[in-house]
Amino acid sequence: MSVTATPRPTGHPGYSQTMRRAPESAEVAHKLARTALAAWGEEDLIEDAALVISELVSNAVDHARLESIRIVVTRPSEKLVGLGVVDRSRNVPYVRTDSDGDNTRGRGLLLVDALTDRWGTDRYRWGKQVRGELKCD
Template identity: 65%
Template sequence: MTVTATPRPTGRPGYSQTLERVPESAGAARSLVRTALAAWQQDELTEDALCVITELVSNAVDHACCSVIRVVVTRPADDRVLLAVADRSRDLPRMRADCDGERIRGRGLVLVDALADRWGTEPRRWGKTVWAELRSGPAADG
């Protein structure tokens, strides 16, 4: 699959990649996030961002209905990094209230909620995008 960097009229480029909807795609998504964060000199976000993108991809792999997903990493402002996964399922994710220490699965959005500054879902005509925003410091170039 091809990685694209999209130039914008202002600000930094966004990075995106279309991936197969398989568990192994979480590794490719993490590589994309690492690349974007390194380009933006936002290494302090790496650990949290990798956890968040892994959970977003895992949810799409488990619940989407199409053979591919789209991973997007953007920097909407100097102090924010946005991670998103788009898929063709219209089923919206929901955070489970019954997550205890005994559950092995189903805690992904609880983790996203804990690590991200904010997160949400954007329903689309063709499916949805689930996103999480992490607050960062200004880059040395910005």
């Protein structure tokens, strides 16, 4: 699996990597996000970014259709860091607010919502990208 870095209008490269749709891919996604944020001098966002990307990967592992997902870490502007997971499922995730006793699964998007300045889903004909944005100081 190769990591791709592409130039962006902000002058910061974007990072992406295709990986298996497996729970252990969350750790690889952590490393990709940490590498990008360190390269951009945004070390103060690393912990939040690692949690967000982990939750997005976990969601894709549980709900995507094919065996691979793509992790994307971008810098859409000088003040934003973008974190996304692309998969081939067109099902849009939603924030669960219902209580299911002791079941702690299914609430990852609540964490994404709390840690990001905004998040959402970009739908494509062939799938979607679930993404979140963190503001830089």
